[in-house]
Amino acid sequence: MTAFLYLVVIILFAVSVWQMSKILSMSKAGEDSSTSQIANDKDNKINGKLMLGFVIFIYVLAFISFYKWSDVLLPDSASEHGVDIDQLWLISMIIIFIVGIITQWLLHYFAFKYSGKKGQRATFYADNDRLEFIWTVIPVIVLAGLIIYGLFTWSDIMNVDTEDDPIVIELYAYQFDWRARYAGDDNILGDANVRLIEGVNQLGLDASDPDAQDDIVVNELHLPVGRKILFKMRSQDVLHSAYMPHFRAQMNCVPGMVTQFSFTPTKTTEEMRLDDEIIAKVEHINSIRSEKNVARAIAGDEPLELYEFDYLLLCNKICGNTHYNMQMKIVVETEDEFNEWLSTQDNFATTMKN
Amino acid sequence: MSAQGYAHPVTHDEHEHHHKETFITKYIFSTDHKMISKQYLITGLFMGIIGIAMSLIFRLQLAWPDKQFTIYEVLLGKWGEDGIMDPSVYLALVTIHGTIMVFFVLTAGLSGTFSNLLIPLQIGARDMASGFLNMVSYWLFFLSSIIMVMSLFVEAGPASAGWTVYPPLSALPQAIPGSGAGMTLWLVSMTIFIASSLLGSLNYIVTVLNLRTKGMSMTRLPLTIWAFFVTAIIGVISFPVLLSAGLMMVMDRSFGTSFFLSDIYIAGEVLHNQGGSPVLFEHLFWFLGHPEVYIVLLPALGITSEVIATNARKPIFGYRAMVASILAIAFLSTIVWGHHMFISGMNPFLGSVFTFTTLLIAIPSAVKAFNYITTLWKGNLQLNPAMLFSIGLVSTFITGGLTGIILGDSALDINVHDTYFVVAHFHLVMGISALYGLFAGVYHWFPKMFEGRMMNKNLGYVHFWITAIGAYGVFFPMHFIGMAGLPRRYYTNSAFPYFDDLADVNVVISIFAFITGAAQLVFLYNFIHSMFYGKKGPKNPWNSNTLEWTAEVKHIHGNWDGPIPEVHRWAYDYSKLNKDESDYVIPGQDFVPQHIPLQDNEEEMNH
Numbered sequence: 001m002t003a004f005l006y007l008v009v010i011i012l013f014a015v016s017v018w019q020m021s022k023i024l025s026m027s028k029a030g031e032d033s034s035t036s037q038i039a040n041d042k043d044n045k046i047n048g049k050l051m052l053g054f055v056i057f058i059y060v061l062a063f064i065s066f067y068k069w070s071d072v073l074l075p076d077s078a079s080e081h082g083v084d085i086d087q088l089w090l091i092s093m094i095i096i097f098i099v100g101i102i103t104q105w106l107l108h109y110f111a112f113k114y115s116g117k118k119g120q121r122a123t124f125y126a127d128n129d130r131l132e133f134i135w136t137v138i139p140v141i142v143l144a145g146l147i148i149y150g151l152f153t154w155s156d157i158m159n160v161d162t163e164d165d166p167i168v169i170e171l172y173a174y175q176f177d178w179r180a181r182y183a184g185d186d187n188i189l190g191d192a193n194v195r196l197i198e199g200v201n202q203l204g205l206d207a208s209d210p211d212a213q214d215d216i217v218v219n220e221l222h223l224p225v226g227r228k229i230l231f232k233m234r235s236q237d238v239l240h241s242a243y244m245p246h247f248r249a250q251m252n253c254v255p256g257m258v259t260q261f262s263f264t265p266t267k268t269t270e271e272m273r274l275d276d277e278i279i280a281k282v283e284h285i286n287s288i289r290s291e292k293n294v295a296r297a298i299a300g301d302e303p304l305e306l307y308e309f310d311y312l313l314l315c316n317k318i319c320g321n322t323h324y325n326m327q328m329k330i331v332v333e334t335e336d337e338f339n340e341w342l343s344t345q346d347n348f349a350t351t352m353k354n
Numbered sequence: 355m356s357a358q359g360y361a362h363p364v365t366h367d368e369h370e371h372h373h374k375e376t377f378i379t380k381y382i383f384s385t386d387h388k389m390i391s392k393q394y395l396i397t398g399l400f401m402g403i404i405g406i407a408m409s410l411i412f413r414l415q416l417a418w419p420d421k422q423f424t425i426y427e428v429l430l431g432k433w434g435e436d437g438i439m440d441p442s443v444y445l446a447l448v449t450i451h452g453t454i455m456v457f458f459v460l461t462a463g464l465s466g467t468f469s470n471l472l473i474p475l476q477i478g479a480r481d482m483a484s485g486f487l488n489m490v491s492y493w494l495f496f497l498s499s500i501i502m503v504m505s506l507f508v509e510a511g512p513a514s515a516g517w518t519v520y521p522p523l524s525a526l527p528q529a530i531p532g533s534g535a536g537m538t539l540w541l542v543s544m545t546i547f548i549a550s551s552l553l554g555s556l557n558y559i560v561t562v563l564n565l566r567t568k569g570m571s572m573t574r575l576p577l578t579i580w581a582f583f584v585t586a587i588i589g590v591i592s593f594p595v596l597l598s599a600g601l602m603m604v605m606d607r608s609f610g611t612s613f614f615l616s617d618i619y620i621a622g623e624v625l626h627n628q629g630g631s632p633v634l635f636e637h638l639f640w641f642l643g644h645p646e647v648y649i650v651l652l653p654a655l656g657i658t659s660e661v662i663a664t665n666a667r668k669p670i671f672g673y674r675a676m677v678a679s680i681l682a683i684a685f686l687s688t689i690v691w692g693h694h695m696f697i698s699g700m701n702p703f704l705g706s707v708f709t710f711t712t713l714l715i716a717i718p719s720a721v722k723a724f725n726y727i728t729t730l731w732k733g734n735l736q737l738n739p740a741m742l743f744s745i746g747l748v749s750t751f752i753t754g755g756l757t758g759i760i761l762g763d764s765a766l767d768i769n770v771h772d773t774y775f776v777v778a779h780f781h782l783v784m785g786i787s788a789l790y791g792l793f794a795g796v797y798h799w800f801p802k803m804f805e806g807r808m809m810n811k812n813l814g815y816v817h818f819w820i821t822a823i824g825a826y827g828v829f830f831p832m833h834f835i836g837m838a839g840l841p842r843r844y845y846t847n848s849a850f851p852y853f854d855d856l857a858d859v860n861v862v863i864s865i866f867a868f869i870t871g872a873a874q875l876v877f878l879y880n881f882i883h884s885m886f887y888g889k890k891g892p893k894n895p896w897n898s899n900t901l902e903w904t905a906e907v908k909h910i911h912g913n914w915d916g917p918i919p920e921v922h923r924w925a926y927d928y929s930k931l932n933k934d935e936s937d938y939v940i941p942g943q944d945f946v947p948q949h950i951p952l953q954d955n956e957e958e959m960n961h
Contacts, residue, residue, distance in 0.1 A: 006861075006865075009827070009862060009865050009866065012823060012827070013869060016819055016820055016823055019819065034889065034890060034891050034892055035891065035892065035895075036889055037808035037809065037811045037888075037889055037891055037895075038736075038808075038811070038891065038895055038896070039736045039737050039738040039741075039811060043738075043811065043815070044735065044736060044737045047737035047742060047815065048735070048737060050819060051737075054819075054822060054823075057823060057826070058749075058753075058826060058830075061826055061827065061830050061831075062830065065831050065833075065834055069831065069834040069838075069859060071855070072834060072835070072838045072855050072856055072859065073834065073837045073838050074769075074837065074838060074839050082769075084765075085765055085766060085768065085769060088763070088765060088766060089760070089766055092759060092760050092763065092766065093760075095759075096756040096757065096759060096760070099752075099756060100752060100753060100756050103723060103724075103727065103752050104749060104752060104753070106727050107726075107727050107730065107745065107748055107752070108745075108749070110730040110731050110733075111730060111737070111745050114730060114732060114733045114734065114735050115735050115737055116667070116734045116737065117734070120734045121734065121929060121944075122666060122668045122732065122733045122734040122928065122929040122944070123668065123731075123732040123733075123929070124668065124669065124928070124929050124930045124931060125668065125669070125671065125728075125731075125732065126669040126673065126926065126959070127671065127672045127673065127674070127675070128671075128672075131672075131728070132672050132675045132721065135720065135724045136717060136721055139716060139717050139720040139721075140717055143713045143714070143716055143717065143759075146759065146763065147709060147710055147713050147763075150709055150764065150765050151706050151764075151765075154702070154705060154706060154763075154764045154765040155702065155706065157765060157768070158705070159702065174619075175529065175620070193617065194618065194619035194624055195617075195619075195624050197619050197624070204619070233699075236618070236619050236620070237522065237526075237529060237619060237620040238521075238522045238523040238526070238618075238620075239520050239522070239523060239632055241697070241771075241772060243772075243839075243841060245769060246839075248769040249768065249769075250697050250768050250769065250771055250772075251697050251699065252697055252699050254631070254632055254633060254698070254699045255522060255615070255616060255617050255632065256615070256617045256618075256628075256630065256631060256632070257616075257631065257699060284855050285851055285852075285854045285855050288854050288855060288857065289851065289854065304851075305851075307851035307852075307854070312850075314839075314841055315841070316771070316773070316841040317520075317772060318445065318515060318516045318520075318523065318843045319529075320529055321441045321442045321445070321845075322441065323445075323843060323845070324441065324843075324844035324845040324846055324847075324849055325850065327850060
C-alpha cells in the first residue's frame with residue numbers, strides 16, 4: 001500500500017523532471033537575441049500540452065485519493081442530527097465536484113487549445129452582459145438552495161428543545177484532560193466556579209448548593225443510546241473544544257462562560273464495532289500496529305496494544321503542549337447498562353465525605 | 355503635498371543636477387517607490403524563506419513522528435535534543451509559520467511590493483503622494499520583521515498559541531511557555547507592522563485618488579490598480595481593529611485588566627480576572643482576520659487580471675464586472691468574520707447570519723473565475739512563466755474556493771472546524787493562490803524592477819510545473835485527513851491509535867512538500883542570478899498596454915524623463931481590429947498602449 005504511494009510520487013516526480021529537461025533542451029535555440037526570455041511558439045506549444053496534462057493529473061490525483069483513502073474517512077454518523085449533516089455534506093460535495101471538474105477542464109483546455117502561435121489572431125471580446133448575467137444568476141440559485149438547506153439544518157441542531165427531556169451532562173475541560181459531570185437524579189447541574197476548586201472538589205462545585213449534592217463526576221463519558229443529551233461545556237483555564245467527530249458534534253469550551261451542544265446518539269459502541277466500515281478500519285490500523293510491533297520486538301521495545309474501536313472526545317482547539325493527546329473515551333450503551341453504570345459511581349456528596 | 359512638485363515636467367538637465375544620490379539615500383533610506391518596492395520584495399522573500407523552512411521542519415515531524423532527525427537538533431537546539439522535536443517548539447513553528455506567511459510574506463511582500471511598484475507607474479505619477487511616509491512604512495515593516503525574527507531566539511520560545519493568538523492561551527505564560535517574552539515580542543512586532551501597513555495603505559489610496567495622469571479616469575485604471583486601491587481601503591478599515599485587540603491583550607497580560615480573561619484556574623491558583631471574554635477577542639481578531647484573506651488575495655487577483663489579459667492578447671472579459679466583483683468582495687469581506695466562530699459559543703442566530711453573508715461572497719468570486727476562463731477563450735496565449743502562474747492561481751482559487759462553500763455552511767462546519775480540511779482549504783485558496791500571484795508579478799515585472807533584466811524563462815517553467823504539481827499533491831490529500839476527523843495543530847497523530855491509518859497520507863503530503871520546497875530554490879537562484887546577470891529584454895517585453903512600459907528602463911526619480919504620458923484609452927485594447935476588420939488598429943501590432951490617441955480607422959468603445 002505505502003510502497004504503491006511512494007511509487008506514484010516517484011513516477012510523478014520523474015515525469016516532471018523529464019518534462020523539464022525536455023523544455024530546457026528544446027528552448028536552447030536563439031538564446032542571443034533580446035527576446036530569448038519571452039515565450040516563443042515552441043514554449044507555448046509545450047506548456048499548452050503540459051496544461052492539458054496537468055488537468056488530467058488533478059483528476060487522477062482526485063481519483064487515487066478517493067480510491068486509496070476513502071477507508072480512512074469517518075464512518076456513518078452515530079447521532080440523529082449527524083445524518084442530516086452527512087446528507088447536506090454529500091449534496092454540497094456533488095455540486096462542488098461537478099463545478100470543479102467542469103471549470104478546471106475549461107481553464108486548462110483553453111490554455112492548451114488557444115496556446116499562442118505566430119499569426120494566430122485573438123478575438124477581441126470585451127464583454128457580454130447576457131453571459132455575465134447567466135453566471136451570476138446560476139450561482140445565486142444554487143447557493144440560495146444550499147443556504148436555505150444549511151440554515152434549516154443548523155437551527156434544528158442548535159436550538160435545543162428542552163421538552164425532549166434531555167439528560168444534562170457537563171463536559172469540563174482543563175489542561176490536558178476532560179471530566180464529565182452528570183446532573184444526577186434531579187437532572188440539574190449544581191452551581192460551580194473555578195474559585196471553589198479545592199482538593200477533591202476538582203470542578204469547583206458549590207458544596208452548599210443542594211442541586212450539586214447528587215452530581216456525579218467521572219473521567220469516562222457514558223451515554224445511553226436513543227436519549228437526547230444536552231452537553232454544557234466549561235473550561236478551567238484556556239480555550240478547548242469538545243470535538244466528537246463520530247457524532248458530528250463540536251463546541252468550544254470557553255473560560256468564563258457555559259456553552260452547549262445537544263445530540264442523540266443512535267448507535268451503541270458494540271453496534272459500531274460491528275459496522276463494516278469500522279471493522280475494516282480497525283483491521284487496517286491493527287495491521288499497521290502489528291507491522292510496527294515486528295520492528296519494536298527487534299529493538300526490544302514493548303509491543304503496541306491491538307486497537308479496539310471506541311468513540312472519542314477530542315480537544316480541537318490549541319490549548320498547550322499536550323493538546324495532541326487531550327482525549328476521553330466515550331461509551332454508548334443501552335439505557336439499562338447506562339443506569340447500572342451510573343449507579344456504581346460516587347456522587348459529589350459522597351466524594352466530599354470521603 | 356510633496357508630490358505636486360513632480361507634476362511639472364522635469365527636464366533631463368535638471369535631473370542630473372538636482373539628484374546627487376549617495377548609497378544611503380539610494381539604496382537604504384530611499385523615498386523612491388521603485389526602490390521601496392524592491393526593499394519590500396526582498397524582505398518579504400527573506401521572511402518567506404523562514405516561513406516555508408518552518409513548514410518543512412514540521413512536515414518532517416508530522417510524517418515520521420517516531421523517528422529521530424539530527425536536523426532538529428541542528429536547527430532547533432535545545433528543543434530538538436537527540437533528534438526529537440519538543441511539542442512546544444512544534445506549536446511555535448506552526449504559529450510563526452502562519453504569522454510570517456500571512457502578514458510578512460503575503461501582505462507586505464505581495465501588496466507592499468506591487469502596490470509600490472505599480473501604482474505610480476500605471477496611473478502615470480512621478481512617485482507616491484508622500485515618498486517620506488512610504489519610506490517610513492517600509493522601515494517600520496523592516497523593524498517589525500526584525501523583532502519577529504528576534505522572538506525566535508527568546509529563552510522560553512516564540513509565541514506558540516497559534517497564529518490567531520486566542521487568549522487565554524496567548525495571555526498566560528503559565529499555560530504555554532511561548533506566551534511569555536515570545537508573545538510580548540509578537541505583539542510589539544505586529545503593532546509596528548500594523549502602523550507600517552496603515553501608512554502604506556493611506557499613501558496608496560491618496561495616490562490613486564489624486565495623482566492619476568490626464569485622461570486616466572477611474573474606469574480606465576488597470577485592474578491591478580483597482581485591486582491595490584480596494585485592498586488598501588480594506589486594510590485601513592480592518593487593521594486598526596487588530597491593533598486595538600492587540601493593545602487590550604497587552605493590558606490583560608501586563609496591567610491586570612480583564613478584557614479577555616475570566617474565571618481561570620491555572621497552575622494551582624485562581625486568577626483575579628473576572629468578566630472578560632475570549633470570544634470578544636475572537637470577534638476583534640477575525641474582524642481583521644477575514645478581510646485579511648482578501649488583503650492577501652485581491653492584489654494577487656489584480657496581478658493575475660493584468661497578466662492574463664496581456665498574455666492572452668485579449669481584453670480582460672467583463673472589465674466592469676471585474677471591478678464590481680472586487681468591490682462586492684471587499685464589502686462582503688467585512689461582514690463575514692463570524693464564520694470562523696460558528697462553534698465558539700456565540701449565539702447560534704449569528705451563525706445563521708454569517709452563513710448567509712459568507713455564501714454570498716461565492717457569487718462575485720465565481721464571476722471572477724468565469725471571467726478569467728472566458729478571457730482565455732479564443733486568445734493567443736503567450737505562455738510565459740507569469741502566465742502559467744496566473745492560470746495556476748485561477749485553478750487553486752477555484753479548488754480552494756469550492757471547499758469554502760462547505761466550510762461557510764455553519765451546519766457542515768461543525769464537524770470539520772479546526773480539522774485539516776480547513777488547513778487544506780485556506781492554503782489552496784489564499785496561501786497558494788496568493789503565492790502564485792506573487793510569483794506571476796515577479797516574473798512579469800522583473801524587467802521593470804531591475805532595469806530591463808529578465809528572469810530565465812526555462813527555470814521559470816521548471817519552477818512552475820514542480821510547484822503546481824507539488825501544491826496539489828500537498829493540499830488535495832490533506833482534505834482527506836480532515837474528513838477523517840484529524841484536528842489541526844496536533845504535534846503527533848500517533849499518541850492514540852485512532853488516527854494510525856493516516857500515517858501514509860501524511861508521508862505523501864510531506865514528500866510533496868519537500869519537492870515543492872526544493873523547487874523554490876530554483877526560483878531563488880533564478881531571481882538572484884537574473885538580478886545581476888539577467889539578459890536585457892526589450893523596453894516593453896510582453897507587448898503590454900499599461901503605462902509602466904512607457905517609463906524609462908533605467909530607474910530615474912520621477913519615472914518619465916519627459917512629460918508624463920496622457921491616457922486616451924483603457925488598458926485592454928489587445929487584438930482590437932480597425933473598423934473594416936482588415937487589420938489591427940495599429941497595423942501589424944496587436945496592442946494599443948494606453949497613451950495612443952484614438953486612431954482614424956478605429957471605433958470608440960465605452961467599456
